[in-house]
Amino acid sequence: MIEAHIRKVFAGSSGSAPFELNIHVKSDAEITVLFGPSGAGKSLSLDCIAGFVRPDEGRILVDDRLLFDADSGVSLPARERGCGCVFQSESLFPHMNLFENLWFATVRFPRRERPGKVREMLERFHLDELGLRRPHELSGGQRQRGAIARAILSQPSLLLLDEPTRGLDAALRQEFYSLLKEARSAFGIPVVMVTHDVEEALELGVGMHVLVGGRIAQSGTPKEILDAPATAAVARLMGCYNVLQAEVLGLDPATNRSRLRISAGDETRFEIIGPYLPGLMLGAKVQLAVREDEIEFGTAPEGGVKLQLRAVVPLVRGARIELEGGIRVSVPAPPDRDQLRSPVVRFRPQSLRVVKS
Amino acid sequence: MGIDWFPLWLSLRVASLSTLIALLGGLWAAWLLSRKDFRGREFVDAAVTLPLVLPPTVLGYYLLVLLGRAGPIGRLYESIFGEPLVFTWKAAVVAALFHSSPLLIKSARAALESVDPYYEKAARSLGASEWSVFWQISLPLAWNQVLAATALAFARSLGDFGITIMLAGNIPGRTQTVSVAIYDAVEGGRGDVARILVLVISIVALTFLYLANRMARNQFGRAV
Numbered sequence: 001m002i003e004a005h006i007r008k009v010f011a012g013s014s015g016s017a018p019f020e021l022n023i024h025v026k027s028d029a030e031i032t033v034l035f036g037p038s039g040a041g042k043s044l045s046l047d048c049i050a051g052f053v054r055p056d057e058g059r060i061l062v063d064d065r066l067l068f069d070a071d072s073g074v075s076l077p078a079r080e081r082g083c084g085c086v087f088q089s090e091s092l093f094p095h096m097n098l099f100e101n102l103w104f105a106t107v108r109f110p111r112r113e114r115p116g117k118v119r120e121m122l123e124r125f126h127l128d129e130l131g132l133r134r135p136h137e138l139s140g141g142q143r144q145r146g147a148i149a150r151a152i153l154s155q156p157s158l159l160l161l162d163e164p165t166r167g168l169d170a171a172l173r174q175e176f177y178s179l180l181k182e183a184r185s186a187f188g189i190p191v192v193m194v195t196h197d198v199e200e201a202l203e204l205g206v207g208m209h210v211l212v213g214g215r216i217a218q219s220g221t222p223k224e225i226l227d228a229p230a231t232a233a234v235a236r237l238m239g240c241y242n243v244l245q246a247e248v249l250g251l252d253p254a255t256n257r258s259r260l261r262i263s264a265g266d267e268t269r270f271e272i273i274g275p276y277l278p279g280l281m282l283g284a285k286v287q288l289a290v291r292e293d294e295i296e297f298g299t300a301p302e303g304g305v306k307l308q309l310r311a312v313v314p315l316v317r318g319a320r321i322e323l324e325g326g327i328r329v330s331v332p333a334p335p336d337r338d339q340l341r342s343p344v345v346r347f348r349p350q351s352l353r354v355v356k357s
Numbered sequence: 358m359g360i361d362w363f364p365l366w367l368s369l370r371v372a373s374l375s376t377l378i379a380l381l382g383g384l385w386a387a388w389l390l391s392r393k394d395f396r397g398r399e400f401v402d403a404a405v406t407l408p409l410v411l412p413p414t415v416l417g418y419y420l421l422v423l424l425g426r427a428g429p430i431g432r433l434y435e436s437i438f439g440e441p442l443v444f445t446w447k448a449a450v451v452a453a454l455f456h457s458s459p460l461l462i463k464s465a466r467a468a469l470e471s472v473d474p475y476y477e478k479a480a481r482s483l484g485a486s487e488w489s490v491f492w493q494i495s496l497p498l499a500w501n502q503v504l505a506a507t508a509l510a511f512a513r514s515l516g517d518f519g520i521t522i523m524l525a526g527n528i529p530g531r532t533q534t535v536s537v538a539i540y541d542a543v544e545g546g547r548g549d550v551a552r553i554l555v556l557v558i559s560i561v562a563l564t565f566l567y568l569a570n571r572m573a574r575n576q577f578g579r580a581v
Contacts (some may be wrong), residue, residue, distance in 0.1 A: 051481075299377060
């Protein structure tokens with residue numbers, strides 16, 4: 001279990017605004033994902049947990065072991081925190097061969113046990129033939145296996161991974177995900193991982209925290225967050241949502257419906273039927289998030305809105321259609337010519353989610 | 358034509374000793390400047406750089422005031438070792454040290470700063486002490502560039518004239534280094550001696566610069 005309450009302020013340098021990281025993360029998940037855009041403070045959070053950066057305020061606990069507490073002045077040095085770190089795809093020491101890299105992590109074992117421990121770990125990670133190779137003589141996947149093996153060998157109580165698949169291709173990423181899940185269940189070490197890749201978060205994350213601008217914008221399981229983003233920023237980060245500005249024109253509790261005027265982009269305005277929005281007055285302005293794949297698309301869906309086509313982007317499965325006002329629709333099969341000649345979309349009321357700005 | 362090779366041997370000895378001292382002290386200073394965030398760091402950096410930009414005679418003057426027989430450090434030295442420091446070959450070592458160490462510290466600092474901080478973080482998280490991080494990670498990763506900086510510092514030590522002549526003087530067979538000997542030969546109309554010494558010292562310096570460039574190349578097949 002990890003519980004981290006971290007506050008750290010960086011004064012802005014020459015004209016840039018100061019940055020404040022202020023997060024409270026509590027997780028007993030096997031794999032916790034810190035997800036967010038670049039500059040949100042994800043890596044900084046990891047640095048604070050690992051002991052590379054000292055927070056201004058807060059408290060960090062791993063399995064009831066106090067790593068940092070600003071009030072009592074406790075701050076264990078990084079080497080005593082028991083956090084195994086893996087950074088990106090290049091964290092093996094380039095001047096040591098693989099065996100020496102793993103040997104470096106055996107300082108906590110008696111000297112005579114070290115060679116056996118290194119060999120055992122190389123075998124478990126299918127690297128036993130490669131001990132004498134330097135990192136640049138290994139493939140990306142082998143390097144990453146080596147980095148995980150080395151981190152586990154140091155007997156950590158927590159594994160911290162900072163964008164470990166950056167620079168790996170799709171196949172190697174999949175290989176890495178399987179490796180990480182296997183290693184996690186075999187060694188029982190909880191993992192905290194930073195990523196800005198939503199697919200990766202969904203693939204691995206059992207618990208997920210979305211960071212935006214140094215704050216936790218939402219916490220939950222990746223599926224919960226994907227299904228119901230709390231804010232417009234989280235919805236945008238999920239990569240599959242349209243965020244629309246809406247004005248309430250009518251509310252009808254009898255039919256459980258509302259009438260909304262949508263503004264998208266600078267010029268696109270249209271009216272749609274939405275869900276009943278309790279607690280809102282006529283004329284209220286709200287932000288709505290709607291998934292690209294939940295918008296009906298065709299030549300004449302009933303009650304649809306006609307929008308101009310901007311572009312069609314082929315996807316591995318189906319296509320993404322970009323319409324006026326920046327509205328994007330994902331369809332499972334490539335659209336035919338008739339559909340593209342006069343595109344019409346329909347927003348199902350239940351697919352419109354109100355999000356905070 | 359009889360050439361006295363003493364100045365060349367003295368220069369090589371002085372440069373070797375001063376480079377060794379510069380390396381030991383310079384590495385520590387470079388590590389301090391590159392890794393520790395302390396008050397007055399930029400001032401220390403400026404003070405370390407000063408000998409690179411000051412005229413050698415100014416530096417020589419400062420050192421003469423400090424290390425001369427009437428200077429505070431000079432008096433202390435004389436009371437311990439029973440002989441003055443100035444106008445001995447050891448003074449030439451001090452002169453070469455001040456001439457070359459700024460270059461070494463600057464280059465070693467840049468070398469240490471070029472080491473990817475991820476490696477040091479990873480090492481710390483694996484349980485390594487700061488001592489072990491420096492000797493096993495930072496220095497080996499920066500080693501080629503540090504060696505190159507050392508070769509550069511050696512080449513620079515060979516060439517000092519201004520500080521040496523003020524601090525160690527020009528005593529043939531005792532404190533006359535090769536650059537002073539060349540000046541002396543030209544002044545005395547011994548052009549042939551000057552030409553040979555110039556040629557030899559150029560070849561030695563060129564060799565060290567070539568080695569410095571070779572060493573600065575990376576050995577790991579990737580940038581660190």
